[in-house]
Amino acid sequence: MTEKINGACLCGEVSYEINNRFDQLYLCHCKQCQKTSGSDYVSNLIGEVGSLSWLSGENLIERFDYPGREFTNAFCKVCGSGVPYLNLTGTAIIVRAGSLDGKPIVETISRIFYAERSRWADECETANTYTGFPSVA
Ligand SMILES: [Zn+2]
Numbered sequence: 001m002t003e004k005i006n007g008a009c010l011c012g013e014v015s016y017e018i019n020n021r022f023d024q025l026y027l028c029h030c031k032q033c034q035k036t037s038g039s040d041y042v043s044n045l046i047g048e049v050g051s052l053s054w055l056s057g058e059n060l061i062e063r064f065d066y067p068g069r070e071f072t073n074a075f076c077k078v079c080g081s082g083v084p085y086l087n088l089t090g091t092a093i094i095v096r097a098g099s100l101d102g103k104p105i106v107e108t109i110s111r112i113f114y115a116e117r118s119r120w121a122d123e124c125e126t127a128n129t130y131t132g133f134p135s136v137a
């Protein structure tokens with residue numbers, strides 16, 4: 001039996017469990033992911049249809065299907081966090097990796113739509129690193 005892993009949005013209203021076995025982890029750099037996340041890429045796990053159970057808050061999920069490209073953003077209406085959704089073709093459950101409360105078991109990790117990555121992304125490879133906010137001198 002496949003082990004389950006739990007996830008939730010930031011405010012905790014939306015929560016779920018899903019089989020902890022994912023075919024792919026896609027780090028998606030497409031323009032739509034940049035807009036919805038406010039960052040350079042989104043970390044999407046590809047889960048098996050039927051392997052997700054909502055524990056709470058399914059009624060608080062808003063879904064936006066972008067016209068012109070197969071792209072969806074599903075999020076908690078209270079806090080805006082990305083939450084799982086069924087893709088438009090109905091072939092996979094897409095899970096924001098950061099919404100999980102644990103470590104996903106993943107077959108393959110890939111960066112996709114890399115040509116669309118933000119112009120500032122490459123410079124971030126050499127960013128300063130702090131364990132919290134940088135201390136103010
Ligand atoms: Zn929330």
Ligand SMILES: [Zn+2]
Pocket residue numbers: 028029030031032033034042113
């Ligand atoms: Zn994307």
